[in-house]
Amino acid sequence: MTPEVFRVEQRREEFPGTFTLRIRGERAKNGSPAEFQPGQFNMLYAFGAGEIAISLSGSPRDRDGYVHTIRTHGFVSQALERLQAGDLLGVRGPFGCGWPLSAAKGKEVLIIAGGLGLAPLRPLIYNLLGDTQSVRNIRLFYGARRPDEMLYRDELAQWAGSMEIVQSVDHGDADWAGHIGVITGPLAGAELDPQNTVAFLCGPEVMMRFCIQTLTAKAVPESAIYLSMERNMKCATGHCGHCQWGPNFVCKDGPVFNFAGVQSWFNIRAL
Amino acid sequence: MKNLAQLLREHPFFHGMDEEHLEFIARCGQNCIFNRGEYIARENAPADQFYVIRDGKVAVESYVPNHGSLCLQTLHSGDIFGWSWLFPPYLWTFDGRALDEVHAVRLDGKCLRDKCDEDPKLGYALMKRFARIVTDRLHTTRVQLMDVYNQQRPPLDSGQ
Numbered sequence: 538m539t540p541e542v543f544r545v546e547q548r549r550e551e552f553p554g555t556f557t558l559r560i561r562g563e564r565a566k567n568g569s570p571a572e573f574q575p576g577q578f579n580m581l582y583a584f585g586a587g588e589i590a591i592s593l594s595g596s597p598r599d600r601d602g603y604v605h606t607i608r609t610h611g612f613v614s615q616a617l618e619r620l621q622a623g624d625l626l627g628v629r630g631p632f633g634c635g636w637p638l639s640a641a642k643g644k645e646v647l648i649i650a651g652g653l654g655l656a657p658l659r660p661l662i663y664n665l666l667g668d669t670q671s672v673r674n675i676r677l678f679y680g681a682r683r684p685d686e687m688l689y690r691d692e693l694a695q696w697a698g699s700m701e702i703v704q705s706v707d708h709g710d711a712d713w714a715g716h717i718g719v720i721t722g723p724l725a726g727a728e729l730d731p732q733n734t735v736a737f738l739c740g741p742e743v744m745m746r747f748c749i750q751t752l753t754a755k756a757v758p759e760s761a762i763y764l765s766m767e768r769n770m771k772c773a774t775g776h777c778g779h780c781q782w783g784p785n786f787v788c789k790d791g792p793v794f795n796f797a798g799v800q801s802w803f804n805i806r807a808l
Numbered sequence: 809m810k811n812l813a814q815l816l817r818e819h820p821f822f823h824g825m826d827e828e829h830l831e832f833i834a835r836c837g838q839n840c841i842f843n844r845g846e847y848i849a850r851e852n853a854p855a856d857q858f859y860v861i862r863d864g865k866v867a868v869e870s871y872v873p874n875h876g877s878l879c880l881q882t883l884h885s886g887d888i889f890g891w892s893w894l895f896p897p898y899l900w901t902f903d904g905r906a907l908d909e910v911h912a913v914r915l916d917g918k919c920l921r922d923k924c925d926e927d928p929k930l931g932y933a934l935m936k937r938f939a940r941i942v943t944d945r946l947h948t949t950r951v952q953l954m955d956v957y958n959q960q961r962p963p964l965d966s967g968q
């Protein structure tokens with residue numbers, strides 16, 4: 538699968554070192570880019586630097602282009618960071634299995650995000666908010682390092698009108714009105730109906746591990762917990778084996794997994 | 809309006825306690841209100857109480873010279889604030905400050921300490937519950953220290 542050429546339509550700095558690109562396909566003038574499911578990812582190709590897997594973080598209903606939130610970390614993301622509106626990049630995708638929306642039907646939905654983990658969850662939030670009838674309620678638990686390192690702050694304020702949002706930071710500032718401490722604190726204190734709850738998690742693995750412990754201690758079944766994993770990706774099509782995780786290829790079988798199915802792999806160190 | 813014994817009985821922290829002990833603890837308690845900004849505890853001051861927060865938000869803080877107060881954690885409705893009353897030297901280890909109007913039940917730790925010496929069963933029941941709070945706080949502090957969000961790699965970025 539060869540990359541398609543996309544053009545950066547808009548670049549927005551979320552906070553230093555983290556930025557969001559809105560991109561539009563060059564050929565898509567006659568048609569929309571391929572549809573995606575919340576939780577899927579694209580391979581973004583910075584010409585001359587290489588390719589990396591980045592989750593889709595825009596609305597699946599937006600058929601004009603894709604949105605990706607990227608943190609500068611390695612060589613490729615540094616090259617992507619230098620892109621400005623009008624610059625070109627290559628895109629392959631969308632790839633992978635996303636969040637199972639059907640699992641949320643009629644349930645109390647807990648969306649648990651840590652740091653940049655809100656990015657792959659945002660398309661899910663858009664979909665759920667677009668069809669609130671299908672679920673009992675939606676709650677977002679969002680943990681981050683500092684208030685100014687939270688993603689999509691304007692939208693968080695907007696969403697607060699339609700769902701309960703609990704935000705927690707490790708280090709607050711004078712204006713911070715949310716929790717200070719780890720997100721497992723408010724999660725542990727939340728009242729929920731465990732047999733009618735479904736949880737979608739994305740964030741650092743350590744954070745997800747502690748959140749899963751909190752959820753299972755509250756009797757949420759392991760089969761009602763879904764998480765998005767990250768591993769090195771190369772081909773993104775299940776051929777090269779770079780992303781192998783136990784018997785799974787994260788690019789093809791994931792990145793979203795049901796916890797009941799991957800529990801034994803999740804607890805193995807350095808797998 | 810619920811009496812204190814009833815309030816404590818319904819609080820998860822006191823679940824499973826003997827009725828007679830609960831009644832005694834309730835007799836050591838009183839409702840109190842703190843205004844926004846008011847200190848509930850000051851670091852190094854004698855710690856002779858603990859609080860069941862009924863409503864409002866409490867900042868657990870430490871004063872850093874030339875910097876000001878540093879908030880380490882916030883406590884909310886349903887949380888227990890204060891365990892220093894149970895362990896020598898019975899001094900508060902941090903400041904506790906009301907971030908909004910806080911309604912709480914203040915429990916007299918000094919009176920409970922004396923009673924715990926006389927009645928080891930009550931002492932053990934309380935010690936078990938407070939040990940849980942201390943370990944929970946230690947756990948969350950360790951996770952905060954791990955600075956997990958800083959180490960986080962971008963979702964799916966191979967980092968190459």
Ligand code: FES
Nearest residue numbers: 771773777778788
């Ligand atoms: S990236 Fe090649 S198999 Fe998944």
